[in-house]
Amino acid sequence: MALVVQKYGGTSMGSVERIRNVARRVAKTYDAGNDMVVVVSAMSGETNKLVALANEMSEFPDSREYDVLVAAGEQVSISLLAMCLKSMGYDAKSYLGFQVPIVTDNSYSKARIEEIPDTKMRQDLDKGTILIVAGFQGVDDSGNITTLGRGGSDTSAVALAAALKADVCEIYTDVDGVYTTDPNMVKDARKIERITYEEMLELASVGAKVLQIRSVEFAMKYNVDVHVRSSFNDNLGTMVTKEDKDMEAVLVSGIAYAKDEVKIAVMQVPDKPGIAAQILTPLSEANISVDMIVQNVSEAGSTDFTFTVTKGDFKKALAITKETAQAIQAKEVLTDENVAKISIVGLGMRSHAGVASTMFKTLAAEGINIQMISTSEIKISVVIDEKYTELAVRVLHDVFGLAGKE
Ligand code: ADP
Ligand code: ASP
Ligand code: MG
Numbered sequence: 001m002a003l004v005v006q007k008y009g010g011t012s013m014g015s016v017e018r019i020r021n022v023a024r025r026v027a028k029t030y031d032a033g034n035d036m037v038v039v040v041s042a043m044s045g046e047t048n049k050l051v052a053l054a055n056e057m058s059e060f061p062d063s064r065e066y067d068v069l070v071a072a073g074e075q076v077s078i079s080l081l082a083m084c085l086k087s088m089g090y091d092a093k094s095y096l097g098f099q100v101p102i103v104t105d106n107s108y109s110k111a112r113i114e115e116i117p118d119t120k121m122r123q124d125l126d127k128g129t130i131l132i133v134a135g136f137q138g139v140d141d142s143g144n145i146t147t148l149g150r151g152g153s154d155t156s157a158v159a160l161a162a163a164l165k166a167d168v169c170e171i172y173t174d175v176d177g178v179y180t181t182d183p184n185m186v187k188d189a190r191k192i193e194r195i196t197y198e199e200m201l202e203l204a205s206v207g208a209k210v211l212q213i214r215s216v217e218f219a220m221k222y223n224v225d226v227h228v229r230s231s232f233n234d235n236l237g238t239m240v241t242k243e244d245k246d247m248e249a250v251l252v253s254g255i256a257y258a259k260d261e262v263k264i265a266v267m268q269v270p271d272k273p274g275i276a277a278q279i280l281t282p283l284s285e286a287n288i289s290v291d292m293i294v295q296n297v298s299e300a301g302s303t304d305f306t307f308t309v310t311k312g313d314f315k316k317a318l319a320i321t322k323e324t325a326q327a328i329q330a331k332e333v334l335t336d337e338n339v340a341k342i343s344i345v346g347l348g349m350r351s352h353a354g355v356a357s358t359m360f361k362t363l364a365a366e367g368i369n370i371q372m373i374s375t376s377e378i379k380i381s382v383v384i385d386e387k388y389t390e391l392a393v394r395v396l397h398d399v400f401g402l403a404g405k406e
Helices: 016-031 046-057 063-070 072-087 119-126 153-163 197-205 213-222 275-285 311-327 355-365 386-399
Strands: 003-008 035-040 092-095 113-115 130-134 137-139 145-147 168-173 194-196 226-230 238-241 254-258 261-270 293-295 302-310 332-336 339-345 372-376 379-385
Touching (some): 003 016, 003 153, 035 072, 035 119, 035 153, 046 063, 063 145, 119 130, 130 153, 194 197, 197 213, 197 254, 197 339, 213 226, 261 311, 261 339, 275 293, 275 302, 275 311, 293 372, 311 332, 339 386
Parallel strands (some): 003 035, 035 130, 092 130, 168 226
Antiparallel strands (some): 226 238, 254 339, 261 302, 293 302, 339 379, 372 379
16 A cells, blocks of 8 residues: 555646546545545636736735635635545545645745645545645745745645655646657657656756646655656656666756746946845845846946846836836846747756757757857756747757657
């Protein structure tokens, strides 16, 4: 008998019929003799609707109330799934984040899980109850509802698997696993059988939304093997696991894109010590993460300082940056919402030179201009005009030989 944690995403929970399908899958695993904790997302589209409502109500929605609102979608899906299982004769029980409790810090809308006491869950599991837990949400020390960032149900699932020392952690989604790039964009993308935590971490951090980045951080820290697979068939998916000797270090294992970033450029900033901190500190104090940063070499005592933030943080970031720009006597603040970040990831980059130049040459041959570049040991990201996203992903997918069947 094993303890199995399964997570079902929004599309898998997207209608009453699909929830019945999830219930049948859960029942099958339970009938095979396993203890089960099932984490679910809101029905697809529901969280987007709630976010839109918040933005309609207020230009800068209060962050505490925002989380109370956007966490609501999962309350609907856990109860529906539990109801369905009960009507099938199973003992199931829904749990909201605070009832588990999934304890987080108090950074609303991007809260981090701090601990998950398991006593209450164990009592129910010992009775043979199937636990249906709301993904994406938690509770802070003072009892406020928090949420974990978009796509956060993955993190709820992996954190629960770690806390309960589960034997199996399965993430059920609408594709067969982790692919060399988004299979909904590139038809000849290939399913990856095994991928290391490091590579998955980089892919998730640069936009491959199949797993939320925090879920991979948890998996890596607590050594949870994560099986990403489809809720619509029984195919084996992708194992996200630690690196072992038998895994070949492919040069480039995956390509990701992100269209949810915006470029903000502070023009003609005085070139003196402390300026970068002056621009970035008020943003971090407002809990806004800055992604890519470029500062040019100055010629006439001033320089341009350019960075990207997510679309969700854009309005707030712009207001703050405009204030700073005035204070430091910069000329103006320019913005570009039509940008995309394209990234290539692979362990093989550690030991091979020339990957960057192949990437840049390939983009240049298509007439695609590179606006910003950042690199890590196993990743290269570039910011380009959003209209070239699909073209860039396709040509890079081809040039690094990722296409085709396994
Ligand atoms: P869920 O609702 O199940 O959490 P998501 O929409 O969050 O599902 O994530 C699955 C989606 O991630 C897929 O439908 C696919 O379009 C997208 N995706 C992006 N990059 C990849 C990739 N490299 N491999 C698989 N899916 C990817
Ligand atoms: N429902 C949340 C979202 O849409 C969490 C998730 O799907 O993982 O972001
Ligand atoms: Mg998701």
